[in-house]
Amino acid sequence: xxxxxxxxxxxxxxxxxxxxxxxxxxxxxxxxxxxxxxxxxxxxxxxxxxxxxxxxxxxxxxxxxxxxxxxxxxxxxxxxxxxxxxxxxxxxxxxxxxxxxxxxxxxxxxxxxxxxxxxxxxxxxxxxxxxxxxxxxxxxxxxxxxxxxxxxxxxxxxxxxxxxxxxxxxxxxxxxxxxxxxxxxxxxxxxxxxxxxxxxxxxxxxxxxxxxxxxxxxxxxxxxxxxxxxxxxxxxxxxxxxxxxxxxxxxxxxxxxxxxxxxxxxxxxxxxxxxxxxxxxxxxxxxxxxxxxxxxxxxxxxxxxxxxxxxxxxxxxxxxxxxxxxx
Ligand SMILES: COc1cc(O)cc(C/C=C(\C)CC/C=C(\C)CC/C=C(\C)CC/C=C(\C)CC/C=C(\C)CC/C=C(\C)CC/C=C(\C)CC/C=C(\C)CC/C=C(\C)CCC=C(C)C)c1O
Ligand SMILES: C[S@@+](CC[C@H](N)C(=O)[O-])C[C@H]1O[C@@H](n2cnc3c(N)ncnc32)[C@H](O)[C@@H]1O
Numbered sequence: 405x406x407x408x409x410x411x412x413x414x415x416x417x418x419x420x421x422x423x424x425x426x427x428x429x430x431x432x433x434x435x436x437x438x439x440x441x442x443x444x445x446x447x448x449x450x451x452x453x454x455x456x457x458x459x460x461x462x463x464x465x466x467x468x469x470x471x472x473x474x475x476x477x478x479x480x481x482x483x484x485x486x487x488x489x490x491x492x493x494x495x496x497x498x499x500x501x502x503x504x505x506x507x508x509x510x511x512x513x514x515x516x517x518x519x520x521x522x523x524x525x526x527x528x529x530x531x532x533x534x535x536x537x538x539x540x541x542x543x544x545x546x547x548x549x550x551x552x553x554x555x556x557x558x559x560x561x562x563x564x565x566x567x568x569x570x571x572x573x574x575x576x577x578x579x580x581x582x583x584x585x586x587x588x589x590x591x592x593x594x595x596x597x598x599x600x601x602x603x604x605x606x607x608x609x610x611x612x613x614x615x616x617x618x619x620x621x622x623x624x625x626x627x628x629x630x631x632x633x634x635x636x637x638x639x640x641x642x643x644x645x646x647x648x649x650x651x652x653x654x655x656x657x658x659x660x661x662x663x664x665x666x667x668x669x670x671x672x673x674x675x676x677x678x679x680x681x682x683x684x685x686x687x688x689x690x691x692x693x694x695x696x697x698x699x700x701x702x703x704x705x706x707x708x709x710x711x712x713x714x715x716x717x718x719x720x721x722x723x724x725x726x727x728x729x730x731x
Pocket of ligand 2: 574
């Protein structure tokens with residue numbers, strides 16, 4: 405049963421992932437969506453009326469999803485600009501580092517959860533295209549007696565320039581996806597990417613679908629992180645890799661003090677001036693402080709069934725990249 409005021413739509417994508425997705429008011433996510441498949445769990449949760457946090461505020465689990473939705477609905481149009489301003493462009497380097505760590509091969513099927521405006525997906529497409537072109541050049545150089553037609557065909561990229569790689573961007577927020585789709589259109593990304601509205605806690609994909617799962621600056625916003633991690637494990641193929649870029653714990657006391665000052669004194673002001681939204685940026689800095697440390701998050705990933713869990717702290721631990729495998 406759909407919640408009152410919710411809309412129901414079928415999302416279809418080329419990977420055979422048609423599933424029901426519901427959208428609507430704040431209740432749709434954390435109550436009605438699960439009513440079918442996880443009704444029993446929901447009932448026991450409802451009895452306990454579990455509380456969680458939204459930044460430094462204590463809220464019920466049912467409320468949190470709606471509040472997070474409102475934050476990203478409100479900031480979507482200014483999201484990319486704000487990231488460049490807040491980090492002086494450093495977030496781009498972090499995202500590049502995620503791609504270097506991933507080092508995807510042509511043919512990789514990537515699922516980018518909480519993919520928002522597509523930063524990780526576009527980097528992925530650039531990376532695999534470059535890899536594929538290099539590989540083709542190497543092969544061409546190694547082959548003798550090729551006709552000029554064969555050489556021309558390869559150089560004109562008549563076959564798939566991505567070598568079969570695909571990225572699926574999944575996000576719960578329609579406005580973030582809209583901004584991402586416009587960006588893709590403006591920047592000329594056409595092939596190899598698909599956009600799907602969906603919840604990290606209940607991914608609209610079959611089991612064992614993807615080679616790599618990424619989530620960048622997304623998992624901090626999810627109500628049940630353990631559930632999102634289990635979903636990541638479910639949709640990955642055996643041998644698949646989980647990669648998460650997220651804010652973490654700063655390990656240098658001096659940087660930590662400066663970072664706190666910057667976070668609480670500057671970021672909400674920037675949010676107000678640039679995006680007209682102090683509260684969303686207050687939520688950002690508070691949610692960063694609520695997120696588990698590198699070691700704690702590593703344990704959570706292990707608890708979800710992943711193996712070979714490692715992490716690398718970047719910029720003194722302001723962010724960390726966690727990597728894990730489904731073996
Ligand atoms: C709603 O949820 C969201 C919305 C979003 O738009 C985005 C996200 C997800 C987030 C991202 C994708 C990335 C967002 C980036 C950040 C939150 C920023 C991360 C921060 C940094 C990379 C810089 C870290 C800063 C420090 C270690 C401290 C340095 C700070 C200072 C020297 C200034 C100290 C501040 C004061 C004393 C307060 C008073 C100062 C002023 C009024 C002057 C203003 C100063 C500045 C604007 C300078 C800022 C300097 C830097 C950024 C340079 C940092 C350089 C290095 C660390 C090398 C989302 O979830
Ligand atoms: C800070 S943005 C990150 C966007 C992008 N990955 C990046 O690195 O720029 C966080 C994103 O997480 C999405 N999000 C929050 N909760 C989610 C959930 N339960 N399932 C899927 N996406 C979610 C938001 O809609 C938003 O687009």
